[in-house]
Amino acid sequence: MKFRLDKKDFRSFLQGLIEPYELFAPVRLAEGVSAYQKIDHPEEVDLRQANPQKPAKDLFFPQSEVMFRYEKTGKQTSTIPAEEAKPERVLFGARPCDVEAISIIEKVFAGKENTDVYFLEKRRKTMIIGLGCNHPLSTCFCSSAGGDPFLRAGSDVFFIDLGEAYFVESLTEKGKVFQNNPFLREAGQKDLILVKELEERAFEKVGFSIPIDGIEKRLDLMTESAFWDRVHEPCIGCRICTYLCPTCHCFDIVDEGDSQKGQRVRNWDSCLSPLYSLETSGHNPRPTARERTRQRLMHKFNYYPKTFGQVACVGCGRCILYCPVHFDIRKAILWTSSKRPKVF
Amino acid sequence: MIEQKIRDIAKDLLAKKTVDLVIGFGEGTLPLRVTPRFIRNPEKVDRLVWNSFCENNLATYVHKLNRFKMALVVKGCDARSVTALSLEKRFQPGQIIMIGVPCQRMVDRRKVSRSVTGEILQAREEGDLIQVRGDGFEVSLKREDFLYSSCQACTRRNPTQADVMVGDPVEESPLKEAYHEVKDFEKMSPEERWKFFERETSRCIRCYACREVCPMCYCSECFVDSSNPKWIEKSFSPSDLQFYHIVRAYHQTGRCSGCGACERACPMEIRLGYLTQKLNQEVKDLYNFETGIDAEAPPPLSTFQIDDQQDFIK
Numbered sequence: 001m002k003f004r005l006d007k008k009d010f011r012s013f014l015q016g017l018i019e020p021y022e023l024f025a026p027v028r029l030a031e032g033v034s035a036y037q038k039i040d041h042p043e044e045v046d047l048r049q050a051n052p053q054k055p056a057k058d059l060f061f062p063q064s065e066v067m068f069r070y071e072k073t074g075k076q077t078s079t080i081p082a083e084e085a086k087p088e089r090v091l092f093g094a095r096p097c098d099v100e101a102i103s104i105i106e107k108v109f110a111g112k113e114n115t116d117v118y119f120l121e122k123r124r125k126t127m128i129i130g131l132g133c134n135h136p137l138s139t140c141f142c143s144s145a146g147g148d149p150f151l152r153a154g155s156d157v158f159f160i161d162l163g164e165a166y167f168v169e170s171l172t173e174k175g176k177v178f179q180n181n182p183f184l185r186e187a188g189q190k191d192l193i194l195v196k197e198l199e200e201r202a203f204e205k206v207g208f209s210i211p212i213d214g215i216e217k218r219l220d221l222m223t224e225s226a227f228w229d230r231v232h233e234p235c236i237g238c239r240i241c242t243y244l245c246p247t248c249h250c251f252d253i254v255d256e257g258d259s260q261k262g263q264r265v266r267n268w269d270s271c272l273s274p275l276y277s278l279e280t281s282g283h284n285p286r287p288t289a290r291e292r293t294r295q296r297l298m299h300k301f302n303y304y305p306k307t308f309g310q311v312a313c314v315g316c317g318r319c320i321l322y323c324p325v326h327f328d329i330r331k332a333i334l335w336t337s338s339k340r341p342k343v344f
Numbered sequence: 345m346i347e348q349k350i351r352d353i354a355k356d357l358l359a360k361k362t363v364d365l366v367i368g369f370g371e372g373t374l375p376l377r378v379t380p381r382f383i384r385n386p387e388k389v390d391r392l393v394w395n396s397f398c399e400n401n402l403a404t405y406v407h408k409l410n411r412f413k414m415a416l417v418v419k420g421c422d423a424r425s426v427t428a429l430s431l432e433k434r435f436q437p438g439q440i441i442m443i444g445v446p447c448q449r450m451v452d453r454r455k456v457s458r459s460v461t462g463e464i465l466q467a468r469e470e471g472d473l474i475q476v477r478g479d480g481f482e483v484s485l486k487r488e489d490f491l492y493s494s495c496q497a498c499t500r501r502n503p504t505q506a507d508v509m510v511g512d513p514v515e516e517s518p519l520k521e522a523y524h525e526v527k528d529f530e531k532m533s534p535e536e537r538w539k540f541f542e543r544e545t546s547r548c549i550r551c552y553a554c555r556e557v558c559p560m561c562y563c564s565e566c567f568v569d570s571s572n573p574k575w576i577e578k579s580f581s582p583s584d585l586q587f588y589h590i591v592r593a594y595h596q597t598g599r600c601s602g603c604g605a606c607e608r609a610c611p612m613e614i615r616l617g618y619l620t621q622k623l624n625q626e627v628k629d630l631y632n633f634e635t636g637i638d639a640e641a642p643p644p645l646s647t648f649q650i651d652d653q654q655d656f657i658k
């Protein structure tokens with residue numbers, strides 16, 4: 001079903017979501033910095049930034065999450081579940097790259113043998129309203145990574161900014177709730193033509209220049225390549241690219257508290273940190289940035305595709321934009337595709 | 345031209361095998377950006393560039409690549425970090441060659457990006473101007489209006505203790521008064537200061553980029569990573585975030601060159617430079633010491649003399 005939402009009704013439409021749901025959308029934290037946060041008033045929603053720094057994965061797999069609490073009374077230790085039943089939620093304004101990334105993480109967390117209840121519960125209870133990308137940035141390469149700026153997959157409802165209005169497409173059962181929404185009118189022929197134009201323009205801009213096809217096979221032959229001796233050199237070992245990556249999903253579980261009372265927490269972890277693979281004995285199988293950088297690229301472009309049939313990169317470009325030493329993952333991908341992987 | 349001179353010096357150092365590698369700046373893939381470049385082959389020195397976007401402090405690679413003999417391209421502040429590291433005996437005498445470049449002050453790429461609507465797709469420097477172009481716009485910006493705030497008050501643009509100097513020294517004429525950010529901060533009421541600090545630290549995502557880019561952060565185990573003893577939890581309580589930032593600043597007392605790398609690296613644009621600036625100011629007032637200027641003077645907090653002031657011990 002295809003609708004049109006006039007921008008003058010946009011806030012009223014959002015207000016209508018705040019009452020029955022918990023609404024999450026991009027909010028501006030400082031100039032040039034935004035994040036997906038819980039919305040209490042429609043005017044908090046701020047869509048000026050193409051993508052918030054932290055990806056939407058934070059709402060399903062939070063950077064820090066209490067798994068359960070424990071308490072000891074006498075000799076008895078009891079555990080208390082941390083999560084009260086959460087209401088149904090709406091995530092508004094996630095770009096197709098972030099939405100696709102949630103599906104990528106879901107493949108891991110909804111495994112055949114083990115499932116991650118924390119992630120799946122939040123995923124099940126969330127309706128996703130995606131937002132098309134009229135103006136992909138020069139750092140975007142979603143089309144090369146198998147997506148596109150208007151990819152609907154994963155979204156329950158999809159918004160496209162037409163200037164004066166939004167084009168609204170309901171895509172799934174969950175999305176059907178908007179069928180009788182008082183602010184939505186049926187989309188007209190003109191709207192559909194404009195959508196097509198916007199899509200074509202964005203597709204053309206984002207292009208297909210990054211050779212991701214076949215990268216898994218290329219990397220198969222590169223485990224001990226001299227490529228790794230150099231490609232990591234500028235990396236200073238911070239965690240920006242992995243924390244801001246919408247598909248990175250490694251975590252670390254820690255207990256906070258003492259023997260009487262405390263909580264078990266899981267936090268995002270990063271393969272670029274020396275602690276990531278440090279063993280209790282003191283041995284570290286990934287002792288330098290060389291092995292850590294290899295792990296980052298191999299996981300995205302070799303290990304993950306082997307298991308799940310697609311790369312664990314959606315081409316959002318955050319790691320390029322925010323890297324303090326300007327490491328560009330596109331260059332690393334390009335180098336793997338040259339006959340003799342170039343090393344500076 | 346500075347760029348050519350850097351290349352010539354690098355070529356000479358590599359050809360004569362004085363160093364194993366030269367670390368300088370290379371062109372980035374985006375406008376307004378450069379990337380640290382590691383050159384081992386004297387034939388490839390033309391990959392080195394010099395412009396107002398060479399914002400990284402390359403002294404941080406002293407630890408990361410400490411098995412090599414290397415030459416670093418340094419600005420005034422970066423040279424101070426190298427000297428400070430030398431006083432802390434972080435490398436062998438003669439292991440680091442400093443190629444000093446008098447600094448024209450670096451341009452804040454974020455400020456430039458925000459001054460226009462739309463994405464900047466091309467940028468180039470022309471004298472005192474930065475020409476930027478994007479889809480449907482082309483503007484000429486005054487370089488001086490877009491400098492990093494740490495660069496505006498800089499009084500040490502000329503690298504001291506450099507082994508080779510490139511170009512003529514520049515006039516040390518700060519554009520803003522020293523410690524101006526501290527002064528702005530001190531104008532606030534205690535409640536406002538607390539709010540500011542609380543708001544800035546609340547955005548922290550614990551990526552530790554501020555720590556990793558800092559040449560002076562080289563502890564083999566940072567206090568945040570230690571599990572025994574555990575000084576700090578690993579999750580996101582406001583007090584843990586605040587504790588990290590205070591201790592990180594505190595460890596810099598008498599060691600920070602004020603290069604601003606910590607703020608530049610932060611993806612969440614946390615502005616806590618005033619903390620280290622304040623400490624720099626205190627150290628200057630109390631000990632008349634400035635980090636990394638004198639290659640012999642030991643940092644005040646890591647030295648002891650019998651006639652040190654002790655009246656603060658009651």
